[in-house]
Amino acid sequence: xxxxxxxxxxxxxxxxxxxxxxxxxxxxxxxxxxxxxxxxxxxxxxxxxxxxxxxxxxxxxxxxxxxxxxxxxxxxxxxxxxxxxxxxxxxxxxxxxxxxxxxxxxxxxxxxxxxxxxxxxxxxxxxxxxxxxxxxxxxxxxxxxxxxxxxxxxxxxxxxxxxxxxxxxxxxxxxxxxxxxxxxxxx
Amino acid sequence: xxxxxxxxxxxxxxxxxxxxxxxxxxxxxxxxxxxxxxxxxxxxxxxxxxxxxxxxxxxxxxxxxxxxxxxxxxxxxxxxxxxxxxxxxxxxxxxxxxxxxxxxxxxxxxxxxxxxxxxxxxxxxxxxxxxxxxxxxxxxxxxxxxxxxxxxxxxxxxxxxxxxxxxxxxxxxxxxxxxxxxxxxxxxxxxxxxxxxxxxxxxxxxxxxxxxxxxxxxxxxxxxxxxxxxxxxxxxxxxxxxxxxxxxxxxxxxxxxxxxxxxxxxxxxxxxxxxxxxxxxxxxxxxxxxxxxxxxxxxxxxxxxxxxxxxxxxxxxxxxxxxxxxxxxxxxx
Numbered sequence: 001x002x003x004x005x006x007x008x009x010x011x012x013x014x015x016x017x018x019x020x021x022x023x024x025x026x027x028x029x030x031x032x033x034x035x036x037x038x039x040x041x042x043x044x045x046x047x048x049x050x051x052x053x054x055x056x057x058x059x060x061x062x063x064x065x066x067x068x069x070x071x072x073x074x075x076x077x078x079x080x081x082x083x084x085x086x087x088x089x090x091x092x093x094x095x096x097x098x099x100x101x102x103x104x105x106x107x108x109x110x111x112x113x114x115x116x117x118x119x120x121x122x123x124x125x126x127x128x129x130x131x132x133x134x135x136x137x138x139x140x141x142x143x144x145x146x147x148x149x150x151x152x153x154x155x156x157x158x159x160x161x162x163x164x165x166x167x168x169x170x171x172x173x174x175x176x177x178x179x180x181x182x183x184x185x186x187x
Numbered sequence: 188x189x190x191x192x193x194x195x196x197x198x199x200x201x202x203x204x205x206x207x208x209x210x211x212x213x214x215x216x217x218x219x220x221x222x223x224x225x226x227x228x229x230x231x232x233x234x235x236x237x238x239x240x241x242x243x244x245x246x247x248x249x250x251x252x253x254x255x256x257x258x259x260x261x262x263x264x265x266x267x268x269x270x271x272x273x274x275x276x277x278x279x280x281x282x283x284x285x286x287x288x289x290x291x292x293x294x295x296x297x298x299x300x301x302x303x304x305x306x307x308x309x310x311x312x313x314x315x316x317x318x319x320x321x322x323x324x325x326x327x328x329x330x331x332x333x334x335x336x337x338x339x340x341x342x343x344x345x346x347x348x349x350x351x352x353x354x355x356x357x358x359x360x361x362x363x364x365x366x367x368x369x370x371x372x373x374x375x376x377x378x379x380x381x382x383x384x385x386x387x388x389x390x391x392x393x394x395x396x397x398x399x400x401x402x403x404x405x406x407x408x409x410x411x412x413x414x415x416x417x418x419x420x421x422x423x424x425x426x427x428x429x430x431x432x433x434x435x436x437x438x439x440x441x442x443x444x445x446x447x448x449x450x451x452x453x454x455x456x457x458x459x460x461x462x463x464x465x466x467x468x469x470x471x472x473x474x475x476x477x478x479x480x481x482x483x484x485x486x487x488x489x490x491x492x493x494x495x496x497x498x499x500x501x502x503x504x505x506x507x508x509x510x511x512x513x514x515x516x517x518x519x520x
Contacts, residue, residue, distance in 0.1 A: 003203045003205075004200075004201055004202060004203055007191070007201055007203065007470070007499070008191065008192075008195050008201055010470065011189055011191040011192040011195065011201070011470055011471075012192050014189060014470055014471035014472075015245075015471065027497070030205060030208065031208030031213050032205055032208065032213060032216070032497070033208075033213035033214070033239070034213055034214050034215040034216070034239040034240075034495075034496040034497070035205075035216070035493075035496050035497040037239055037241070037496060038240070038242070038472070038493060038494040038496040038497060041241070041242065041243055041244070041249065042244060042472075044248075044249045045243055045244045045245040045246065045247070045248060045249060046244070046245055048248060048249075059249065065213070065239075066239070066259070068213055069212055069213055069214055069239065069261075070212070070261070071261035071262050071263055071264070072239075072259055072261065072262060073262065074252050074262060075241070075251055075252065075259055078251060078252045079249075082249050
């Protein structure tokens with residue numbers, strides 16, 4: 001639905017978390033990330049009592065929007081940490097934090113967040129995709145980070161486990177590439 | 188009921204204003220100023236900033252690292268930078284053209300953190316187009332003065348170039364720190380309402396920037412300080428404009444926080460205030476800001492920013508405007 005209609009719908013019930021979320025998603029589709037952030041934050045602030053999934057997803061998406069704007073890393077991590085604090089039993093925010101630290105080469109942090117994420121319970125799907133394909137993505141983060149913090153055998157072991165799994169093609173390729181590269185390195 | 192809901196319910200229309208992400212990196216598009224020129228073209232100045240306003244509303248449970256209200260500029264660049272896009276809309280309020288205002292011929296190295304001309308109102312006086320906004324980057328302590336930024340529009344290629352820039356003095360003694368939100372009186376060239384209540388009218392020379400006070404008129408005591416927002420425009424045999432008021436409060440960190448609300452003001456032909464509507468919001472956000480209004484096909488077009496992060500034009504049907512005017516005229520504030 002077009003932004004215009006979504007905002008008109010929102011005008012009739014401006015504090016409705018679902019309507020705010022719908023507007024945010026539409027703005028984000030157009031890469032209008034500042035606009036999206038406004039409506040994601042409203043979703044969280046007006047939805048935290050009765051709409052936990054929407055609130056949690058909004059914090060993760062706000063992090064994604066700030067990441068897309070570049071050079072706002074403290075805000076990216078802040079949004080993710082708020083999501084962890086809000087629903088600490090869900091795995092997605094741990095995964096995104098692990099990925100966040102992987103990108104900046106902070107391997108112990110990456111490993112730690114992935115490990116904590118692996119100890120959370122599987123939950124129902126979020127109302128929007130946040131990049132979490134399943135528990136294996138946490139295993140992947142842990143495997144990559146393990147290599148860089150001196151746990152090379154653990155890393156290879158995890159990568160072999162992943163290689164044997166039916167996982168999303170992007171991850172499948174990354175696992176194969178890593179195995180190929182790392183297998184040629186003396187452990 | 189917010190104004191968007193009321194306007195749409197009566198046959199009005201809301202139009203989001205968006206410029207492609209490739210030009211803006213997704214940061215804030217805000218405070219649009221609508222104007223209809225002598226040829227009937229619908230023009231909008233759209234302010235683009237390098238930050239995203241982070242504003243946690245309601246119970247403020249999810250603040251940024253800097254608090255519930257913060258301007259999230261790049262971490263390696265503390266400046267809050269504004270550039271302007273001049274846009275053309277069709278009668279359905281769809282954006283057909285947009286061009287960044289090329290200021291390169293007149294730019295000087297900014298020496299304060301707020302960079303660029305902010306919250307420009309579009310105006311056409313003496314056959315020339317101007318963006319009139321506040322600039323605060325010419326002194327090391329951020330002194331703000333209104334500026335005439337004369338622009339030339341190449342309609343064929345839709346490019347916009349700033350060709351002259353004149354800083355407007357405040358009336359003598361010209362020693363105030365920051366002058367902003369002076370609102371042009373559209374059919375009185377070079378005249379601005381500098382202060383709404385009491386009403387101070389000034390005239391500013393577009394060549395020299397010299398400014399003189401024309402009058403200060405007493406008004407009823409406002410229920411809250413009314414500040415300039417939209418241009419002052421003709422509506423029948425009166426003038427109307429939209430003003431804003433700010434309810435300032437301290438959040439839990441004792442930081443300044445605010446709720447903005449707007450009102451419609453009715454003026455007679457001599458610019459005496461004769462009516463003031465009840466406060467209204469556009470979409471019930473805490474931070475909203477109107478910088479433009481214009482009459483189009485008997486309706487009122489109003490442009491506003493939402494939390495510094497999104498921009499809209501709203502067509503307010505004539506009947507809704509008339510109701511607001513009646514409310515203003517009967518308001519015993």
